[in-house]
Amino acid sequence: MLERLKISALGYWDSLIELLPDLILASIWLIMFTVIGMLLRSIIRKRLLRNSNDPLIRNFIGRIVLLLMIIFGVIIFLNQIGLGNAAGGLLAGAGVSAIILGFAFKDIGENFLAGFFLAFSRPFKIGDVIEIQNLQGTVNSLSFRNTHIRTFDGKDIYIPNATLIKQPLINYTRDGLQRFDFLVGIAYEENILAVTQLISQTLDKIEEIKHDTDLSPFLELEAFGSSTVNIRIYYWINSYNFTEPLAILKTKVMYEILKALSDNEINLPATITEVKIYEDQKSIPLIIKNSSEDKVD
Numbered sequence: 001m002l003e004r005l006k007i008s009a010l011g012y013w014d015s016l017i018e019l020l021p022d023l024i025l026a027s028i029w030l031i032m033f034t035v036i037g038m039l040l041r042s043i044i045r046k047r048l049l050r051n052s053n054d055p056l057i058r059n060f061i062g063r064i065v066l067l068l069m070i071i072f073g074v075i076i077f078l079n080q081i082g083l084g085n086a087a088g089g090l091l092a093g094a095g096v097s098a099i100i101l102g103f104a105f106k107d108i109g110e111n112f113l114a115g116f117f118l119a120f121s122r123p124f125k126i127g128d129v130i131e132i133q134n135l136q137g138t139v140n141s142l143s144f145r146n147t148h149i150r151t152f153d154g155k156d157i158y159i160p161n162a163t164l165i166k167q168p169l170i171n172y173t174r175d176g177l178q179r180f181d182f183l184v185g186i187a188y189e190e191n192i193l194a195v196t197q198l199i200s201q202t203l204d205k206i207e208e209i210k211h212d213t214d215l216s217p218f219l220e221l222e223a224f225g226s227s228t229v230n231i232r233i234y235y236w237i238n239s240y241n242f243t244e245p246l247a248i249l250k251t252k253v254m255y256e257i258l259k260a261l262s263d264n265e266i267n268l269p270a271t272i273t274e275v276k277i278y279e280d281q282k283s284i285p286l287i288i289k290n291s292s293e294d295k296v297d
Contacts, residue, residue, distance in 0.1 A: 030073040037069025063144065111145045114161035118142060123164075124171050129239070131170040132159065177215065178239035182254060185228030187267035192221070192229055195266055202260040203235060208249050210236035227269050233257065 041062035119142060124130050128139050130149065135157055137149035146158040172178060186195050196219050203209065203217040210216070217235035224230070237249060261268060 026077040030077045033069050033073030033076065034066075037066040037073075040069065041066045111161040114165040115142060115144050117165055118147070118161055123169055124174070128174065129172040131172065132164060132167050135159065173239050176238055176240045177210070177236055179234060179236050180250060180253075181232050181234045183222065184231050184233060184257065184261070185225060185268060186231060186261075187227075187269045188229060190229075190266055192231075195261070196221075196231065198260055198264060198266070199231070199233060199257055202256055203233070203253075206253060206256060208237070209253065210238070212236075225271075227271055 044062055044065055118124075124139050126139055126141070129136070130139060135149070135151070137151040137155070137157060140148040140150050140156075142148075142161075144161075146160050147164055149157050149159065151157060184199070186192060199219060200217070204211065215236040217233070220232045220234065222230045222232045235253060237246065239246070
């Protein structure tokens with residue numbers, strides 16, 4: 001038994017020694033194709049950088065080129081070490097394998113194809129602020145399977161590419177513009193026309209918001225409330241500053257409007273509540289408390 005094991009081990013050793021030159025050459029081919037793939041990826045990224053400022057498609061195409069070169073390297077590696085039939089079978093069975101793997105890894109294939117559509121249709125680019133299924137954040141990268149976004153509170157979320165294709169996607173920074181609005185309630189006794197003019201003049205003084213012809217701030221007399229005339233104020237901002245500067249700007253606009261109304265003694269009443277007493281025969285208990293006690297000398 002021992003003798004048979006020894007003979008078998010020596011036979012394998014001799015086969016390995018005999019195969020060693022081909023194995024070294026095959027390894028060199030594999031390493032060479034991998035290096036070529038990395039160089040091509042770098043060259044393609046630089047070429048695309050000259051023609052496009054979108055790093056999303058540069059990175060995606062670079063990954064595809066590297067993956068193809070590695071696949072070619074593996075096929076040559078197998079062929080060099082005498083496994084040409086395996087390499088041929090790998091290519092011949094690619095169609096059948098694709099069908100089998102398509103059923104087994106449906107989600108992976110779906111996300112992979114969705115990655116192609118996202119890379120070339122480009123509904124967003126690196127640095128855009130997007131929202132999908134109540135998930136909002138800045139796009140960091142796009143891979144074959146998922147898209148990495150980072151939320152404003154520091155969470156890293158990886159969204160499957162197929163989800164971005166199937167679900168409605170909001171891009172807040174596509175054109176760098178976004179409109180905001182808020183409501184102000186003015187007392188009925190105030191001169192509403194004068195109040196609207198005051199608000200418009202205040203908005204004109206805020207340089208950080210847009211004042212272009214089509215993007216000027218405007219007001220809308222929205223509704224007659226129970227105790228106020230409701231005026232909605234609209235204004236446009238540069239949405240590229242979507243994080244902290246945007247929140248500061250929104251606060252500044254609301255503060256400037258409030259300050260202008262307060263300085264001009266414009267009344268902003270609270271909601272008035274009407275109490276009805278239907279039992280007329282019963283007395284209404286009423287207690288009046290003085291704000292200060294009478295002093296007794």
